[in-house]
């Protein structure tokens with residue numbers, strides 16, 4: 193339970209990564225929710241039976257083959273613990289929940305932050321679900337270096 | 353100092369009014385409490401301490417700590433965080449000369465104790481009598497809280513008697529659920545809450561809730577409050593009384609005051625107490641300095657009244673409350689310098705910690721706050737590392753911040769239960785003094801139930817389930833609802849058991865073993 197000393201996951205604590213082929217095929221969810229807590233909206237939201245959880249206190253387990261990246265889970269996850277990843281034409285795309293003003297919109301430049309809040313690069317917003325469409329949790333898809341998909345977990349707007 | 357754009361909330365300002373603070377006009381908006389309007393106007397010192405004239409600010413913002421007491425329209429000792437502004441209102445601080453903000457005698461702080469050590473008035477200046485009386489009179493001017501009203505109360509003073517099957521005290525998630533489930537089974541219910549709004553703690557929780565979808569997980573706390581209120585509105589057999597404070601339960605009769613002008617005598621057949629909890633504080637040097645606030649107090653200021661608590665905060669405690677508050681402060685555009693946690697690991701959910709950690713907020717485990725620094729309000733904080741609960745000498749360092757949020761837990765608001773004669777027990781796992789009860793929440797006082805945080809500090813989801821169980825059981829015992837109600841009750845009991853079956857429920861379950869009798 194060392195992640196509870198730090199507040200973030202180290203590489204050896206992360207769930208297995210979906211393969212590069214899988215990421216190139218279609219979008220896939222990636223869940224970082226290792227602790228047994230009484231929570232299950234991700235399970236209830238998934239219509240593809242991709243989330244496994246026997247008891248409400250079990251951490252969710254994701255089946256990358258069943259997941260089709262539909263984003264239902266990321267819309268409702270109260271822990272903001274889910275991201276959606278995709279690699280297309282050699283570029284990485286990460287979709288994350290975003291709940292800050294000013295809201296992000298297509299074309300915005302953002303700083304990419306890792307799990308500890310350190311800057312690891314820059315990216316560009318290619319799509320944003322407006323907050324009013326999802327009870328004030330916006331979703332933003334950011335284009336970035338595909339190698340960063342497993343590192344970046346937050347973004348900050350670059351003020352122009 | 354008022355918040356503008358906010359990702360989750362929209363602040364609707366009421367009509368602009370003018371209130372007078374120690375004679376100075378201050379702009380305020382209808383719907384705001386006096387304390388929040390003063391805070392927005394930059395007032396930080398609300399009172400002075402009884403003896404040493406130390407400045408005091410607000411702490412809890414929900415009427416539980418009395419740090420905000422002032423004289424309002426001639427009435428002394430009014431908790432200004434619980435009264436709402438009215439045009440022309442006259443507010444005066446009641447400690448300090450000429451007022452609490454610029455207390456001339458505060459300069460004497462250091463020598464008061466030398467001149468008048470504790471108990472001095474029993475020993476010094478006692479003879480002759482004339483000197484004693486003179487000195488007493490002078491000392492009284494410096495100490496105490498307020499002066500008796502100069503005029504006789506001239507407002508309305510009405511009386512109403514209400515008969516009901518079930519009286520529910522407290523309109524948070526626990527109380528609302530109890531009222532809904534008792535009423536759905538067919539009982540006539542009266543629900544009372546001291547606030548002008550329902551929802552209890554939920555009204556400041558802008559984040560999405562945990563739990564299962566069936567218990568509205570994934571939905572924001574503020575929205576859960578409105579959903580429950582809508583469900584209540586659909587029920588004709590629930591009489592909702594807001595701004596109604598229950599002050600006693602006498603032989604099954606509930607006594608309350610509605611809007612400060614009407615005395616209610618409620619005669620129910622069953623009572624559900626769902627009064628929630630209040631915040632604990634922590635002992636450290638200068639912890640009474642304005643700028644040291646309860647986490648819930650800051651949430652109230654920020655999320656209910658749209659007022660900025662400060663520019664940079666330090667959070668003490670990494671339970672869910674501390675972690676969520678950190679995120680909420682950042683959403684309001686306020687910086688959080690750090691979170692300190694005395695335990696060797698984060699107390700709340702990992703996912704809540706990860707949310708703020710990835711935005712760059714450091715979380716220092718094995719650390720505590722040792723001192724609030726500042727003259728009239730917080731200007732910085734000193735923190736230190738702990739080893740085996742001892743401060744490591746030399747590890748102290750100063751963190752720049754202008755407010756400190758104490759998020760070290762809650763204690764049940766149990767006073768009414770005590771007064772009603774419930775058998776109580778101190779159970780640390782449940783947060784303090786809680787009543788002995790059966791699995792449906794009925795206490796040792798026949799027909800008196802508990803639900804929610806007052807029965808043990810837990811979560812809104814648990815409060816909702818406990819409320820449902822208490823409400824429906826009260827109705828069943830009165831002959832309502834038939835087999836259907838019994839089925840519902842047993843289902844909720846099962847859900848609640850499952851909810852508590854994980855590691856986060858272990859503590860609760862251990863605590864419940866000590867107070868729940870068959």
Ligand SMILES: Cc1cc2nc3c(=O)[nH]c(=O)nc-3n(C[C@H](O)[C@H](O)[C@H](O)COP(=O)(O)OP(=O)(O)OC[C@H]3O[C@@H](n4cnc5c(N)ncnc54)[C@H](O)[C@@H]3O)c2cc1C
Pocket residue numbers: 521522523524525526527544545546547551552553554557560561562563596597598599626627628629648651672673674676677765768803804805806810811812813814815
């Ligand atoms: C920052 C924070 C985050 C939280 N996050 C979550 C979460 O993610 N998920 C979750 O499930 N829970 C969460 N909770 C916990 C949850 O809010 C509480 O457990 C829940 O509100 C308790 O409900 P309750 O009905 O027992 O009490 P409360 O909500 O405290 O309501 C009690 C009500 O009783 C009224 N009252 C008290 N005394 C009297 C009286 N004498 N007369 C009249 N009225 C009276 C009060 O004014 C109040 O409105 C959080 C709490 C906090 C502070």
Ligand code: SF4
Pocket residue numbers: 220221237238239240241242243254258259260261262263264265266
């Ligand atoms: S993205 Fe869609 S399919 Fe994949 S886990 Fe989430 S809800 Fe299920």
Ligand code: SF4
Pocket residue numbers: 223225231232233234235251252268269270271272273274703
């Ligand atoms: S909804 Fe989010 S926080 Fe809840 S169990 Fe699923 S991933 Fe974890």
Ligand code: FES
Pocket residue numbers: 387410411412413414415416417418419420421431432433434
């Ligand atoms: S009673 Fe008003 S701030 Fe605590």
